[in-house]
Amino acid sequence: MMDQILADTEERMKRQLEAVRRELSGIRSGKASPALLDTVKVEAYGQHVPIQQVGSVSAPEPRLLVVQPWDKSLIKAIMRAIQQSELGLNPTDDGGVIRVPIPSLTEERRRDMVKLVARLAEEGRVHVRQARHDVNKEIKTQEHDGELAEDEAKRLVAEVQKLTDRYVAQVDELLKKKTSEIMEV
Numbered sequence: 001m002m003d004q005i006l007a008d009t010e011e012r013m014k015r016q017l018e019a020v021r022r023e024l025s026g027i028r029s030g031k032a033s034p035a036l037l038d039t040v041k042v043e044a045y046g047q048h049v050p051i052q053q054v055g056s057v058s059a060p061e062p063r064l065l066v067v068q069p070w071d072k073s074l075i076k077a078i079m080r081a082i083q084q085s086e087l088g089l090n091p092t093d094d095g096g097v098i099r100v101p102i103p104s105l106t107e108e109r110r111r112d113m114v115k116l117v118a119r120l121a122e123e124g125r126v127h128v129r130q131a132r133h134d135v136n137k138e139i140k141t142q143e144h145d146g147e148l149a150e151d152e153a154k155r156l157v158a159e160v161q162k163l164t165d166r167y168v169a170q171v172d173e174l175l176k177k178k179t180s181e182i183m184e185v
Helices: 002-025 072-084 107-144 150-183
Strands: 041-044 047-050 055-061 064-069 098-101
Touching: 002 107, 002 150, 041 072, 064 072, 072 098, 107 150
Parallel strands: none
Antiparallel strands: 041 047, 055 064, 064 098
């Protein structure tokens, strides 16, 4: 039962770490990365779908993304979706593929991006700590109800703290990598 509590807590923390990783991958660092367009939704066939469902996205050069639509009739819709996204990108189409040049970031824009990345990482840390708080509350309740011995409860709280420290450190590592990637000129 206690192993299950720890496993559930770790799973929750893992999901938070993945959410932070996804958020950070969508932030522009001045380098072309197909993950940059992950948040773009294209209006196709009467509904909004992720860009990956209407074409393949690749980064053949450090400052260029190429979107190869599977259906040529969607080129205009894909272009419009990229332009309307808040990424500040200006795609061009040559009839068959869409080229998305990635402009380099100004120093001021880089600092803004670092602040945004730091805020997202902090939100991730808060969610990891919230998972710790919730499980500790559950442990205390079980201890109070007599379902758990006091020493077992203390051991569990210590284990949960170790998990929390590990996942917070991983979020910090993601933050450090993304910050250095953004500040790299």
